[in-house]
Ligand SMILES: Nc1ncnc2c1ncn2[C@@H]1O[C@H](COP(=O)(O)OP(=O)(O)O)[C@@H](O)[C@H]1O
């Protein structure tokens with residue numbers, strides 16, 4: 001990893017000062033609304049317009065971890081013949097190492113992704129400052145087991161595939177420099193089959209499934225409330241002591257307010273399940289942190 005990626009904040013010199021962020025994975029098919037859901041969460045928490053360095057909640061996109069393509073692959077990509085929806089398109093190790101740094105409370109720098117040139121823009125790096133809550137969003141964030149195991153909470157944005165295609169077409173034409181024919185060919189050749197093979201099966205790992213994406217205000221409100229509880233608890237008790245990473249007890253809260261936060265999370269699950277606004281997997285493979 002780039003040395004720049006591991007700068008320590010001056011106020012994080014002592015191990016006890018380092019806050020481990022609450023890491024939330026946000027997966028879902030292309031154009032399901034992952035970025036929009038993250039944006040809404042940030043907005044509702046009053047974080048969206050805040051200076052990057054002051055934010056308590058930050059979002060990182062998985063597109064910053066597309067791997068560098070060879071010359072031959074670049075030529076294929078320009079003709080729409082490269083599969084960007086396959087797990088091999090990502091740099092799994094860099095993604096893992098970067099999230100580990102984030103979990104250690106360090107500053108990381110990630111390149112922006114340029115969809116027009118199908119490449120990482122290393123001139124244009126985003127600095128991710130230590131935060132209390134980090135949202136990591138992308139189509140395959142739950143695909144790689146060792147990355148999946150890092151998340152404290154896993155959300156899956158579940159928007160029906162016709163809606164997703166209807167949103168992807170104008171977005172790719174207007175924002176990603178594609179024409180209609182290229183978008184549809186790429187979708188039928190790579191995007192749809194890869195969604196079915198690699199992305200959709202990861203829904204079972206989610207703690208919370210959000211049907212209808214950003215339209216599901218009830219689900220988003222409840223997730224926001226859960227994050228607020230976490231932030232309030234942390235500002236009251238500080239440090240990392242409210243998160244247990246011993247891989248045995250789940251997220252081990254050690255004080256009464258944290259316990260109440262967990263109780264509220266559990267009520268959140270029941271409430272959403274009852275309202276059919278979100279689905280909480282009963283047979284999911286829950287990762288313990
Ligand atoms: N609930 C919604 N209603 C209407 N348009 C939406 C909604 N959610 C997302 N979009 C639009 O669909 C496109 C894809 O959404 P985005 O959040 O970027 O999806 P993803 O991050 O999953 O690819 C964007 O143009 C966005 O503005």
Ligand SMILES: O=c1ccn([C@@H]2O[C@H](COP(=O)(O)O)[C@@H](O)[C@H]2O)c(=O)[nH]1
Pocket residue numbers: 029030031034063084085114115117118119138139191
């Ligand atoms: O150069 C590229 C890289 C990726 N894509 C497509 O992007 C989506 C993932 O982004 P979403 O915002 O989740 O839609 C993926 O389906 C790739 O096909 C691309 O077209 N070009």
